[in-house]
Amino acid sequence: MPEGDTVWLTARKLNDALAGRVLTLFDLRVPRFATTDLTGREVLDVTPRGKHLLARIGGGFTLHSHLRMDGSWRVFAAGERWRGGPGHQIRAVLGNSEHTAVGYRLPVLELLRTQDEERVVGHLGPDLLGPDWDPGTAVRNLLADSDRPLGEALLDQRNLAGIGNVYKSELAFLARATPWLPVGELSSGVPERLVATAHRLLEANKNHFDRRTTPGERRAEQRLFVYGRAGRPCLRCGTLIRKAGLDERVTYWCPGCQSGPVGTTAAIN
Structure with missing residues:
Protein backbone atom coordinates (compact mmCIF):
# COMPACT_ATOMS: atom_id res chain seq x y z
CA MET A 1 0.00 0.00 0.00
CA GLY A 122 -14.93 12.67 4.19
CA HIS A 123 -14.21 9.76 6.52
CA LEU A 124 -10.48 10.46 6.61
CA GLY A 125 -8.69 11.83 9.63
CA PRO A 126 -6.26 14.78 9.48
CA ASP A 127 -3.98 14.51 6.44
CA LEU A 128 -0.31 14.35 7.46
CA LEU A 129 0.66 16.25 4.29
CA GLY A 130 -2.49 18.32 3.88
CA PRO A 131 -3.64 21.80 4.87
CA ASP A 132 -6.03 20.24 7.40
CA TRP A 133 -3.22 18.67 9.43
CA ASP A 134 -4.18 18.82 13.10
CA PRO A 135 -1.88 16.91 15.49
CA GLY A 136 -4.24 17.28 18.43
CA THR A 137 -7.11 15.65 16.58
CA ALA A 138 -4.79 12.91 15.31
CA VAL A 139 -3.68 12.08 18.87
CA ARG A 140 -7.26 11.99 20.14
CA ASN A 141 -8.26 9.72 17.26
CA LEU A 142 -5.39 7.32 17.92
CA LEU A 143 -6.28 7.03 21.61
CA ALA A 144 -10.05 6.76 21.11
CA ASP A 145 -9.88 2.95 21.43
CA SER A 146 -7.33 2.29 24.18
CA ASP A 147 -7.30 -1.48 23.55
CA ARG A 148 -6.48 -1.24 19.88
CA PRO A 149 -2.98 -2.35 18.79
CA LEU A 150 -0.70 0.51 17.85
CA GLY A 151 -0.06 -0.78 14.31
CA GLU A 152 -3.76 -1.02 13.51
CA ALA A 153 -4.46 2.42 14.94
CA LEU A 154 -1.69 3.98 12.84
CA LEU A 155 -2.92 2.34 9.64
CA ASP A 156 -6.54 3.35 10.15
CA GLN A 157 -6.95 6.31 7.81
CA ARG A 158 -9.88 7.53 9.90
CA ASN A 159 -7.40 8.38 12.66
CA LEU A 160 -4.79 10.17 10.56
CA ALA A 161 -4.38 9.90 6.81
CA GLY A 162 -1.18 8.94 5.04
CA ILE A 163 0.51 6.16 7.02
CA GLY A 164 1.13 2.86 5.26
CA ASN A 165 2.90 -0.33 6.23
CA VAL A 166 6.42 1.13 5.99
CA TYR A 167 5.77 4.03 8.33
CA LYS A 168 3.69 1.83 10.63
CA SER A 169 6.70 -0.36 11.37
CA GLU A 170 9.15 2.54 11.51
CA LEU A 171 7.01 4.66 13.82
CA ALA A 172 6.44 1.78 16.23
CA PHE A 173 10.21 1.28 16.34
CA LEU A 174 10.79 4.97 17.05
CA ALA A 175 8.17 4.79 19.82
CA ARG A 176 10.05 1.76 21.26
CA ALA A 177 6.78 -0.20 21.27
CA THR A 178 5.79 -3.29 19.32
CA PRO A 179 2.98 -2.72 16.80
CA TRP A 180 0.75 -4.99 18.93
CA LEU A 181 0.96 -2.91 22.09
CA PRO A 182 -2.47 -1.41 22.95
CA VAL A 183 -2.34 2.34 22.36
CA GLY A 184 -3.66 2.93 25.86
CA GLU A 185 -0.47 1.42 27.26
CA LEU A 186 1.85 3.90 25.57
CA SER A 187 3.79 5.98 28.07
CA SER A 188 2.75 9.54 28.74
CA GLY A 189 3.79 11.89 25.96
CA VAL A 190 4.57 9.09 23.48
CA PRO A 191 1.38 9.49 21.37
CA GLU A 192 2.10 13.20 20.91
CA ARG A 193 5.72 12.54 19.94
CA LEU A 194 4.63 9.73 17.64
CA VAL A 195 2.23 11.96 15.74
CA ALA A 196 4.81 14.74 15.48
CA THR A 197 7.39 12.27 14.19
CA ALA A 198 4.96 10.90 11.58
CA HIS A 199 4.40 14.41 10.26
CA ARG A 200 8.11 15.21 10.22
CA LEU A 201 9.05 12.01 8.38
CA LEU A 202 6.43 12.30 5.66
CA GLU A 203 7.33 15.95 5.12
CA ALA A 204 11.02 15.06 4.88
CA ASN A 205 10.43 12.25 2.39
CA LYS A 206 7.62 13.59 0.21
CA ASN A 207 9.91 14.78 -2.60
CA HIS A 208 11.89 11.55 -2.91
CA PHE A 209 9.82 8.60 -1.72
CA ASP A 210 11.90 6.26 -3.89
CA ARG A 211 14.80 6.99 -1.48
CA ARG A 212 12.67 7.19 1.65
CA THR A 213 14.63 7.27 4.90
CA THR A 214 13.68 7.36 8.56
CA PRO A 215 17.14 7.36 10.23
CA GLY A 216 18.22 10.15 7.87
CA GLU A 217 20.84 7.93 6.20
CA ARG A 218 20.77 7.77 2.39
CA ARG A 219 22.83 4.59 1.97
CA ALA A 220 20.48 1.90 0.67
CA GLU A 221 21.23 -0.56 3.47
CA GLN A 222 20.53 1.99 6.22
CA ARG A 223 17.57 4.01 4.95
CA LEU A 224 15.07 2.33 7.27
CA PHE A 225 15.33 1.10 10.86
CA VAL A 226 13.29 -2.11 10.62
CA TYR A 227 11.07 -2.31 7.52
CA GLY A 228 12.40 -4.88 5.05
CA ARG A 229 15.33 -5.74 7.31
CA ALA A 230 14.23 -9.09 8.78
CA GLY A 231 17.19 -11.20 9.84
CA ARG A 232 19.58 -8.24 9.79
CA PRO A 233 21.01 -6.51 12.89
CA CYS A 234 19.18 -3.56 14.36
CA LEU A 235 20.92 -0.28 13.58
CA ARG A 236 20.63 0.65 17.27
CA CYS A 237 21.22 -2.46 19.36
CA GLY A 238 22.36 -5.17 16.97
CA THR A 239 19.48 -7.56 17.73
CA LEU A 240 18.19 -9.34 14.62
CA ILE A 241 15.09 -7.72 13.17
CA ARG A 242 12.02 -9.96 13.09
CA LYS A 243 8.90 -9.99 10.96
CA ALA A 244 5.35 -11.35 11.13
CA GLY A 245 2.53 -11.58 8.61
CA LEU A 246 2.34 -12.23 4.89
CA ASP A 247 2.86 -10.28 1.65
CA GLU A 248 2.08 -6.56 1.92
CA ARG A 249 0.97 -6.91 5.55
CA VAL A 250 4.36 -7.93 6.90
CA THR A 251 5.25 -6.18 10.15
CA TYR A 252 8.86 -5.66 11.20
CA TRP A 253 10.19 -4.96 14.69
CA CYS A 254 13.26 -5.18 16.89
CA PRO A 255 12.86 -7.42 19.97
CA GLY A 256 15.71 -5.57 21.65
CA CYS A 257 14.43 -2.01 21.22
CA GLN A 258 10.66 -2.46 21.28
CA SER A 259 8.58 -3.51 24.28
CA GLY A 260 5.14 -5.09 24.22
CA PRO A 261 3.26 -8.15 23.01
CA VAL A 262 3.93 -9.90 19.70
CA GLY A 263 1.21 -11.32 17.48
CA THR A 264 -0.42 -11.16 14.07
CA THR A 265 -1.64 -7.86 12.70
CA ALA A 266 -4.66 -6.74 10.69
CA ALA A 267 -4.68 -3.44 8.83
CA ILE A 268 -7.36 -0.94 7.86
CA ASN A 269 -6.71 1.29 4.84
Whole structure:
Protein backbone atom coordinates (compact mmCIF):
# COMPACT_ATOMS: atom_id res chain seq x y z
CA MET A 1 0.00 0.00 0.00
CA PRO A 2 1.56 3.32 -1.03
CA GLU A 3 2.43 5.73 1.75
CA GLY A 4 1.10 9.27 1.89
CA ASP A 5 4.38 10.71 0.60
CA THR A 6 4.12 8.53 -2.52
CA VAL A 7 0.61 9.79 -3.22
CA TRP A 8 1.61 13.41 -2.50
CA LEU A 9 4.43 13.32 -5.05
CA THR A 10 2.23 11.54 -7.60
CA ALA A 11 -0.34 14.32 -7.22
CA ARG A 12 2.33 16.98 -7.66
CA LYS A 13 3.57 15.40 -10.89
CA LEU A 14 0.04 15.07 -12.24
CA ASN A 15 -0.77 18.63 -11.24
CA ASP A 16 2.35 19.97 -12.97
CA ALA A 17 1.45 18.11 -16.17
CA LEU A 18 -2.30 18.71 -16.28
CA ALA A 19 -3.44 21.70 -14.22
CA GLY A 20 -4.32 24.83 -16.16
CA ARG A 21 -4.44 22.96 -19.48
CA VAL A 22 -7.36 21.86 -21.63
CA LEU A 23 -7.92 18.15 -22.09
CA THR A 24 -7.46 16.92 -25.64
CA LEU A 25 -7.73 13.28 -24.56
CA PHE A 26 -9.98 11.79 -21.89
CA ASP A 27 -10.39 8.03 -21.80
CA LEU A 28 -11.63 6.04 -18.80
CA ARG A 29 -11.33 2.34 -19.47
CA VAL A 30 -13.80 1.10 -16.92
CA PRO A 31 -17.31 0.05 -17.99
CA ARG A 32 -19.21 2.55 -15.85
CA PHE A 33 -17.47 5.59 -17.35
CA ALA A 34 -16.26 4.29 -20.70
CA THR A 35 -18.52 6.61 -22.71
CA THR A 36 -17.77 9.74 -20.68
CA ASP A 37 -15.90 12.44 -22.62
CA LEU A 38 -14.54 15.54 -20.88
CA THR A 39 -12.24 16.68 -23.68
CA GLY A 40 -12.29 20.44 -24.11
CA ARG A 41 -12.49 21.02 -20.36
CA GLU A 42 -9.68 22.43 -18.24
CA VAL A 43 -8.03 20.49 -15.44
CA LEU A 44 -8.15 22.80 -12.44
CA ASP A 45 -5.87 20.92 -10.05
CA VAL A 46 -4.82 17.49 -8.82
CA THR A 47 -4.92 17.23 -5.05
CA PRO A 48 -3.90 14.41 -2.69
CA ARG A 49 -6.07 13.55 0.28
CA GLY A 50 -4.40 10.92 2.40
CA LYS A 51 -3.90 8.06 -0.05
CA HIS A 52 -6.57 9.34 -2.44
CA LEU A 53 -6.05 11.42 -5.59
CA LEU A 54 -8.60 14.02 -6.68
CA ALA A 55 -8.27 15.49 -10.18
CA ARG A 56 -10.70 18.39 -10.46
CA ILE A 57 -11.95 19.24 -13.93
CA GLY A 58 -13.93 22.23 -15.18
CA GLY A 59 -17.68 21.92 -15.05
CA GLY A 60 -17.70 20.60 -11.51
CA PHE A 61 -16.18 17.16 -12.06
CA THR A 62 -13.62 15.24 -9.97
CA LEU A 63 -11.79 12.12 -11.09
CA HIS A 64 -11.12 10.12 -7.94
CA SER A 65 -8.47 7.39 -7.89
CA HIS A 66 -6.71 5.26 -5.29
CA LEU A 67 -3.52 3.33 -5.99
CA ARG A 68 -3.99 0.56 -3.42
CA MET A 69 -1.16 -1.97 -3.86
CA ASP A 70 -0.45 -2.03 -7.60
CA GLY A 71 -1.86 1.13 -9.13
CA SER A 72 0.27 3.91 -10.58
CA TRP A 73 0.03 7.09 -12.62
CA ARG A 74 2.73 7.80 -15.20
CA VAL A 75 3.28 11.11 -16.99
CA PHE A 76 4.70 11.22 -20.52
CA ALA A 77 5.48 13.96 -22.99
CA ALA A 78 2.91 14.24 -25.77
CA GLY A 79 3.76 11.65 -28.39
CA GLU A 80 6.11 9.74 -26.10
CA ARG A 81 5.71 5.98 -25.89
CA TRP A 82 3.83 4.90 -22.80
CA ARG A 83 5.77 2.68 -20.42
CA GLY A 84 4.15 1.35 -17.29
CA GLY A 85 2.62 -1.95 -18.23
CA PRO A 86 0.72 -3.68 -21.02
CA GLY A 87 -2.17 -1.87 -22.64
CA HIS A 88 -4.83 -4.01 -20.99
CA GLN A 89 -3.73 -2.64 -17.59
CA ILE A 90 -4.48 0.96 -18.53
CA ARG A 91 -7.53 2.34 -16.74
CA ALA A 92 -7.34 6.07 -17.50
CA VAL A 93 -5.72 8.42 -19.99
CA LEU A 94 -5.78 12.20 -19.60
CA GLY A 95 -3.89 14.23 -22.16
CA ASN A 96 -3.27 17.76 -23.36
CA SER A 97 -1.03 19.32 -26.00
CA GLU A 98 2.09 18.84 -23.82
CA HIS A 99 1.61 15.80 -21.59
CA THR A 100 -0.28 12.54 -21.23
CA ALA A 101 -1.07 11.01 -17.85
CA VAL A 102 -1.74 7.28 -17.91
CA GLY A 103 -3.22 5.38 -14.97
CA TYR A 104 -2.22 1.72 -14.71
CA ARG A 105 -3.97 -0.98 -12.65
CA LEU A 106 -6.07 1.55 -10.74
CA PRO A 107 -8.39 -0.48 -8.48
CA VAL A 108 -10.45 2.60 -7.61
CA LEU A 109 -11.43 4.98 -10.40
CA GLU A 110 -14.62 6.99 -10.46
CA LEU A 111 -15.93 10.25 -11.80
CA LEU A 112 -18.07 12.27 -9.44
CA ARG A 113 -19.28 15.78 -8.92
CA THR A 114 -16.74 17.92 -7.09
CA GLN A 115 -19.43 18.87 -4.59
CA ASP A 116 -19.66 15.18 -3.66
CA GLU A 117 -15.96 14.62 -2.84
CA GLU A 118 -16.74 14.22 0.85
CA ARG A 119 -18.52 11.00 -0.05
CA VAL A 120 -15.16 9.38 -0.84
CA VAL A 121 -12.74 11.23 1.46
CA GLY A 122 -14.93 12.67 4.19
CA HIS A 123 -14.21 9.76 6.52
CA LEU A 124 -10.48 10.46 6.61
CA GLY A 125 -8.69 11.83 9.63
CA PRO A 126 -6.26 14.78 9.48
CA ASP A 127 -3.98 14.51 6.44
CA LEU A 128 -0.31 14.35 7.46
CA LEU A 129 0.66 16.25 4.29
CA GLY A 130 -2.49 18.32 3.88
CA PRO A 131 -3.64 21.80 4.87
CA ASP A 132 -6.03 20.24 7.40
CA TRP A 133 -3.22 18.67 9.43
CA ASP A 134 -4.18 18.82 13.10
CA PRO A 135 -1.88 16.91 15.49
CA GLY A 136 -4.24 17.28 18.43
CA THR A 137 -7.11 15.65 16.58
CA ALA A 138 -4.79 12.91 15.31
CA VAL A 139 -3.68 12.08 18.87
CA ARG A 140 -7.26 11.99 20.14
CA ASN A 141 -8.26 9.72 17.26
CA LEU A 142 -5.39 7.32 17.92
CA LEU A 143 -6.28 7.03 21.61
CA ALA A 144 -10.05 6.76 21.11
CA ASP A 145 -9.88 2.95 21.43
CA SER A 146 -7.33 2.29 24.18
CA ASP A 147 -7.30 -1.48 23.55
CA ARG A 148 -6.48 -1.24 19.88
CA PRO A 149 -2.98 -2.35 18.79
CA LEU A 150 -0.70 0.51 17.85
CA GLY A 151 -0.06 -0.78 14.31
CA GLU A 152 -3.76 -1.02 13.51
CA ALA A 153 -4.46 2.42 14.94
CA LEU A 154 -1.69 3.98 12.84
CA LEU A 155 -2.92 2.34 9.64
CA ASP A 156 -6.54 3.35 10.15
CA GLN A 157 -6.95 6.31 7.81
CA ARG A 158 -9.88 7.53 9.90
CA ASN A 159 -7.40 8.38 12.66
CA LEU A 160 -4.79 10.17 10.56
CA ALA A 161 -4.38 9.90 6.81
CA GLY A 162 -1.18 8.94 5.04
CA ILE A 163 0.51 6.16 7.02
CA GLY A 164 1.13 2.86 5.26
CA ASN A 165 2.90 -0.33 6.23
CA VAL A 166 6.42 1.13 5.99
CA TYR A 167 5.77 4.03 8.33
CA LYS A 168 3.69 1.83 10.63
CA SER A 169 6.70 -0.36 11.37
CA GLU A 170 9.15 2.54 11.51
CA LEU A 171 7.01 4.66 13.82
CA ALA A 172 6.44 1.78 16.23
CA PHE A 173 10.21 1.28 16.34
CA LEU A 174 10.79 4.97 17.05
CA ALA A 175 8.17 4.79 19.82
CA ARG A 176 10.05 1.76 21.26
CA ALA A 177 6.78 -0.20 21.27
CA THR A 178 5.79 -3.29 19.32
CA PRO A 179 2.98 -2.72 16.80
CA TRP A 180 0.75 -4.99 18.93
CA LEU A 181 0.96 -2.91 22.09
CA PRO A 182 -2.47 -1.41 22.95
CA VAL A 183 -2.34 2.34 22.36
CA GLY A 184 -3.66 2.93 25.86
CA GLU A 185 -0.47 1.42 27.26
CA LEU A 186 1.85 3.90 25.57
CA SER A 187 3.79 5.98 28.07
CA SER A 188 2.75 9.54 28.74
CA GLY A 189 3.79 11.89 25.96
CA VAL A 190 4.57 9.09 23.48
CA PRO A 191 1.38 9.49 21.37
CA GLU A 192 2.10 13.20 20.91
CA ARG A 193 5.72 12.54 19.94
CA LEU A 194 4.63 9.73 17.64
CA VAL A 195 2.23 11.96 15.74
CA ALA A 196 4.81 14.74 15.48
CA THR A 197 7.39 12.27 14.19
CA ALA A 198 4.96 10.90 11.58
CA HIS A 199 4.40 14.41 10.26
CA ARG A 200 8.11 15.21 10.22
CA LEU A 201 9.05 12.01 8.38
CA LEU A 202 6.43 12.30 5.66
CA GLU A 203 7.33 15.95 5.12
CA ALA A 204 11.02 15.06 4.88
CA ASN A 205 10.43 12.25 2.39
CA LYS A 206 7.62 13.59 0.21
CA ASN A 207 9.91 14.78 -2.60
CA HIS A 208 11.89 11.55 -2.91
CA PHE A 209 9.82 8.60 -1.72
CA ASP A 210 11.90 6.26 -3.89
CA ARG A 211 14.80 6.99 -1.48
CA ARG A 212 12.67 7.19 1.65
CA THR A 213 14.63 7.27 4.90
CA THR A 214 13.68 7.36 8.56
CA PRO A 215 17.14 7.36 10.23
CA GLY A 216 18.22 10.15 7.87
CA GLU A 217 20.84 7.93 6.20
CA ARG A 218 20.77 7.77 2.39
CA ARG A 219 22.83 4.59 1.97
CA ALA A 220 20.48 1.90 0.67
CA GLU A 221 21.23 -0.56 3.47
CA GLN A 222 20.53 1.99 6.22
CA ARG A 223 17.57 4.01 4.95
CA LEU A 224 15.07 2.33 7.27
CA PHE A 225 15.33 1.10 10.86
CA VAL A 226 13.29 -2.11 10.62
CA TYR A 227 11.07 -2.31 7.52
CA GLY A 228 12.40 -4.88 5.05
CA ARG A 229 15.33 -5.74 7.31
CA ALA A 230 14.23 -9.09 8.78
CA GLY A 231 17.19 -11.20 9.84
CA ARG A 232 19.58 -8.24 9.79
CA PRO A 233 21.01 -6.51 12.89
CA CYS A 234 19.18 -3.56 14.36
CA LEU A 235 20.92 -0.28 13.58
CA ARG A 236 20.63 0.65 17.27
CA CYS A 237 21.22 -2.46 19.36
CA GLY A 238 22.36 -5.17 16.97
CA THR A 239 19.48 -7.56 17.73
CA LEU A 240 18.19 -9.34 14.62
CA ILE A 241 15.09 -7.72 13.17
CA ARG A 242 12.02 -9.96 13.09
CA LYS A 243 8.90 -9.99 10.96
CA ALA A 244 5.35 -11.35 11.13
CA GLY A 245 2.53 -11.58 8.61
CA LEU A 246 2.34 -12.23 4.89
CA ASP A 247 2.86 -10.28 1.65
CA GLU A 248 2.08 -6.56 1.92
CA ARG A 249 0.97 -6.91 5.55
CA VAL A 250 4.36 -7.93 6.90
CA THR A 251 5.25 -6.18 10.15
CA TYR A 252 8.86 -5.66 11.20
CA TRP A 253 10.19 -4.96 14.69
CA CYS A 254 13.26 -5.18 16.89
CA PRO A 255 12.86 -7.42 19.97
CA GLY A 256 15.71 -5.57 21.65
CA CYS A 257 14.43 -2.01 21.22
CA GLN A 258 10.66 -2.46 21.28
CA SER A 259 8.58 -3.51 24.28
CA GLY A 260 5.14 -5.09 24.22
CA PRO A 261 3.26 -8.15 23.01
CA VAL A 262 3.93 -9.90 19.70
CA GLY A 263 1.21 -11.32 17.48
CA THR A 264 -0.42 -11.16 14.07
CA THR A 265 -1.64 -7.86 12.70
CA ALA A 266 -4.66 -6.74 10.69
CA ALA A 267 -4.68 -3.44 8.83
CA ILE A 268 -7.36 -0.94 7.86
CA ASN A 269 -6.71 1.29 4.84
